[in-house]
Amino acid sequence: MNKNLQDPTAHTSARRRLVRGAFAAPAALALYSGSAFAATSLSCVAKEVRNPTYPAVITNLSPSDTYLRVRLHTLAGRSTTSAWIKGSDITALQLAGTPSPYITSSQWQCFSVGLSKVKIDTEIVTPMAGTIYNGQPSRISNGALPRQDGSYVAIRIDISGKIVGVVGVGISTPSTSAVHQSCWTSFKPSP
Amino acid sequence: MQRFARVEGLLVEPIGHLWAAFSPATGETALLNDESASILEVLEIEPADTAAVCAVLSSDSGIAPDELFALVDGSWQQLTEVGLVRELHVSRNHPQ
Numbered sequence: 001m002n003k004n005l006q007d008p009t010a011h012t013s014a015r016r017r018l019v020r021g022a023f024a025a026p027a028a029l030a031l032y033s034g035s036a037f038a039a040t041s042l043s044c045v046a047k048e049v050r051n052p053t054y055p056a057v058i059t060n061l062s063p064s065d066t067y068l069r070v071r072l073h074t075l076a077g078r079s080t081t082s083a084w085i086k087g088s089d090i091t092a093l094q095l096a097g098t099p100s101p102y103i104t105s106s107q108w109q110c111f112s113v114g115l116s117k118v119k120i121d122t123e124i125v126t127p128m129a130g131t132i133y134n135g136q137p138s139r140i141s142n143g144a145l146p147r148q149d150g151s152y153v154a155i156r157i158d159i160s161g162k163i164v165g166v167v168g169v170g171i172s173t174p175s176t177s178a179v180h181q182s183c184w185t186s187f188k189p190s191p
Numbered sequence: 192m193q194r195f196a197r198v199e200g201l202l203v204e205p206i207g208h209l210w211a212a213f214s215p216a217t218g219e220t221a222l223l224n225d226e227s228a229s230i231l232e233v234l235e236i237e238p239a240d241t242a243a244v245c246a247v248l249s250s251d252s253g254i255a256p257d258e259l260f261a262l263v264d265g266s267w268q269q270l271t272e273v274g275l276v277r278e279l280h281v282s283r284n285h286p287q
Contacts, residue, residue, distance in 0.1 A: 018252045023248070023254050028223050028266075028273045030272075
């Protein structure tokens with residue numbers, strides 16, 4: 001019999017491993033599972049999607065809300081104003097590792113119709129709420145560009161983390177919700 | 192004298208020069224050094240108080256029980272908090 005083989009059934013004893021003449025302070029270090037934190041974050045997102053929150057547009061300059069939001073850009077006429085969402089404002093909020101947002105950096109989305117006609121680059125169009133345009137809108141009469149007036153709108157996100165729109169327009173995808181900043185913070189994994 | 196027992200279903204396995212102990216009571220795993228694991232081994236025989244544990248460990252380590260007492264006595268709180276041991280409460284009518 002090969003004596004070098006260890007008996008696989010032999011029980012390792014901590015007491016046998018104690019060094020004679022030395023005894024350190026007993027120590028126990030609890031290990032915490034990361035799945036617990038992940039479960040918390042996922043349940044947070046699931047809760048947001050299950051009970052969607054649809055806040056109104058926020059118009060104060062120093063809001064105390066906690067929604068993940070983007071500014072609205074307005075294009076004012078004589079008596080009417082249209083509101084637009086800048087694509088780069090949305091893409092700036094994309095979380096690493098999540099699908100690309102519903103809009104690209106160079107695109108603009110009409111949020112509310114006020115002006116019957118606007119110019120997109122060189123083309124004159126009739127804006128429709130929710131429609132995405134490949135360029136920046138401007139006034140036909142004087143070429144004025146959209147400007148920020150302090151209004152915000154909350155973004156919507158689906159369960160995969162993709163930004164699928166903003167609250168108020170183009171809600172065609174079910175099971176999406178405006179996401180609170182607190183939820184997004186817990187959802188975001190550490191780098 | 193306070194007596195302590197291992198939590199039921201406790202699993203202790205060596206990992207390198209440390210020990211991993213899973214507690215069904217907390218659902219968590221703790222890393223132990225040889226000293227903590229030795230205390231749990233002593234309690235595997237039967238519940239014991241600090242003096243009894245020190246007497247056994249004294250024979251293993253060659254250190255006088257009196258010198259071990261403060262270290263072992265000071266470890267109960269941590270071992271209890273991570274769900275590895277529990278304190279036995281002695282009843283006057285039904286001593287354990």
